[in-house]
Amino acid sequence: MKFPVEITVNGVKRRSEVExxxxxxxxxxxxxxxxxxxxxxxxxxxxxxxxxxxxxxxKSCMVLAVQADGCSVTTVEGLASDGTLDDVQQGFWExxxxxxxxxxxxxxxxxxxxxxxxxxxxxxxxxxxxxxxLCRCTGYQTIVHSIQNAAQKMRAKKPAAAxxxxxxxxxxxxxxxxxxxxxxx
Amino acid sequence: xxxxxxxxxxxVREAVATLVKxxxxxxxxxxxxxxxxxxxxxxxxxxxxxxxDALVDLSTIPQLKGIKVDKTGAxxxxxxxxxxxxxxxxLQKQFSLLTQAAHSVASPLIRNFGTLGGNINQRPRCWxxxxxxxxxxxxxxxxxxxxxxxxxxxxxxxxxxxxIVHPSDTATALLALNAQAKIAGPRGDRTVPFDQYFIGPxxxxxxxxxxxxxxxxxxxxxPTPAPGTKQAWxxxxxxxxxxxxIVSVAAAFTTDASGNWADGRVVLxxxxxxPYRATNIENQLxxxxxxxxxxxxxxxxxxxxxxxxxxxxxxxxxxxxVERTILGALG
Ligand SMILES: Cc1cc2nc3c(=O)[nH]c(=O)nc-3n(C[C@H](O)[C@H](O)[C@H](O)COP(=O)(O)OP(=O)(O)OC[C@H]3O[C@@H](n4cnc5c(N)ncnc54)[C@H](O)[C@@H]3O)c2cc1C
Ligand code: SF4
Ligand code: FES
Ligand code: FES
Numbered sequence: 001m002k003f004p005v006e007i008t009v010n011g012v013k014r015r016s017e018v019e020x021x022x023x024x025x026x027x028x029x030x031x032x033x034x035x036x037x038x039x040x041x042x043x044x045x046x047x048x049x050x051x052x053x054x055x056x057x058x059k060s061c062m063v064l065a066v067q068a069d070g071c072s073v074t075t076v077e078g079l080a081s082d083g084t085l086d087d088v089q090q091g092f093w094e095x096x097x098x099x100x101x102x103x104x105x106x107x108x109x110x111x112x113x114x115x116x117x118x119x120x121x122x123x124x125x126x127x128x129x130x131x132x133x134l135c136r137c138t139g140y141q142t143i144v145h146s147i148q149n150a151a152q153k154m155r156a157k158k159p160a161a162a163x164x165x166x167x168x169x170x171x172x173x174x175x176x177x178x179x180x181x182x183x184x185x
Numbered sequence: 186x187x188x189x190x191x192x193x194x195x196x197v198r199e200a201v202a203t204l205v206k207x208x209x210x211x212x213x214x215x216x217x218x219x220x221x222x223x224x225x226x227x228x229x230x231x232x233x234x235x236x237x238d239a240l241v242d243l244s245t246i247p248q249l250k251g252i253k254v255d256k257t258g259a260x261x262x263x264x265x266x267x268x269x270x271x272x273x274x275x276l277q278k279q280f281s282l283l284t285q286a287a288h289s290v291a292s293p294l295i296r297n298f299g300t301l302g303g304n305i306n307q308r309p310r311c312w313x314x315x316x317x318x319x320x321x322x323x324x325x326x327x328x329x330x331x332x333x334x335x336x337x338x339x340x341x342x343x344x345x346x347x348x349i350v351h352p353s354d355t356a357t358a359l360l361a362l363n364a365q366a367k368i369a370g371p372r373g374d375r376t377v378p379f380d381q382y383f384i385g386p387x388x389x390x391x392x393x394x395x396x397x398x399x400x401x402x403x404x405x406x407x408p409t410p411a412p413g414t415k416q417a418w419x420x421x422x423x424x425x426x427x428x429x430x431i432v433s434v435a436a437a438f439t440t441d442a443s444g445n446w447a448d449g450r451v452v453l454x455x456x457x458x459x460p461y462r463a464t465n466i467e468n469q470l471x472x473x474x475x476x477x478x479x480x481x482x483x484x485x486x487x488x489x490x491x492x493x494x495x496x497x498x499x500x501x502x503x504x505x506x507v508e509r510t511i512l513g514a515l516g
Binding site (some may be wrong): 001003019020021023042043044047050053056057058059061062063064066067110113114129131132133 | 186187188189190191216217218221222223225226227240242244268291292293294295297298426427
């Protein structure tokens, strides 16, 4: 039995019919063919599959596509605009925050989540915030530098906003009721 | 992954009705970080543990989400995410033990989606249990692979038949805070203190708590701690970043003006099939100067412990951590 889902991916509303067992990461990669989000372990360890679900970073290999129904999802493809890298991407570019690049899409999304909540993070805070993302190449040093670089760029643009910490929103399920399967059988 | 039917109830009554109708092959899902991404995707199954045919998604029930703090205590909906708990200023003020324990769970990416109900009710992490090819007692088989196998992370207290350790960090903290679970079922609501919530393998090897297949945990209530309650959490992991506890200690206690133990709880995670309340240690401390007596009191963990072939080190770790955590709480 397939379920209709409506998920806004990188600002575009997408409608599909999916099996309930389909993971969000496979929905993105195989159904929508948006393949910037990587799959490493598929068990919630590596963080290569990190995307934003309603603005919060989550591992898309642990989320069913049907659980994202009615939500908006941002993938690494949603960061750059008109071919211009965003500040976090630019930071990784300048500080060599990647080698093979496998972990990079996930790390960029985790970095964004951190910088939204804490615009001026210490190196220690950065290390804690990315501890769900594994990188086998860089040794993390350059990733920490990249995120510091990005933070600087973002603060330079929005000095006022940089002072106050933005707490995460309390996410309430806002999935669309009318398409839902009746609960009582 | 095996396919399944999905139900999206709009309230708790509907969720329970669905569980009753479908029977034990229906399971509720919170964030799914354990049930879907762990158990189902890895085909963890056996005679006593069939993979679910139907999932009842609780994320469509808004009433199950949120944190309310008043004079009597804190009420936290089962679908509240761990991130929401970590970021709650109200909880941090009076229930810092829970804040710290929740913060020590996994990584931000999992805390953003994983729920309190899912954390408390998650299945154990014994590596034989999680391996599809080991049909052990906990899955309805007739063998425990940890006895003759690699048991370095298994139980040192209370193992029998099965030697899992309870994996939940929040459960350990909630027991120390004398919290209780509110449960909804076909016969109405019931409230169960966490003291009675978790069960060991002797009572039922197939599950870790008293929740029945047709029941849902709806919220957790933590009574406001007595004024001056000291709270502390520590968790030893194999790696600096995210992992389950080798041993964790949650302590909440009061002292009188001269520093003597008045009342309180010491609970250990990672040592037993349930969050383990160390009443021996509490009794040893009662009425005594905490600073002077903690060393001797912590050593009583040795009399309760029955380590396995590869995990005697955990007894030393537990003893030291109890001592350090309580001294740390004294400041
Ligand atoms: C890489 C990794 C690291 C982890 N590290 C830790 C750690 O350090 N510490 C720790 O404590 N945990 C850890 N976890 C375990 C766990 O997945 C998360 O902590 C999370 O909180 C589980 O919540 P969930 O909502 O995703 O659970 P789900 O997967 O949705 O549910 C888990 C179980 O609880 C049941 N359940 C869920 N909600 C309810 C309810 N309201 N009533 C009754 N039953 C319910 C489900 O049926 C299921 O059996 C880790 C997991 C991973 C993958
Ligand atoms: S300790 Fe328990 S879960 Fe692990 S193999 Fe033995 S019976 Fe199975
Ligand atoms: S692919 Fe999702 S965490 Fe590794
Ligand atoms: S750059 Fe290769 S894994 Fe991080």
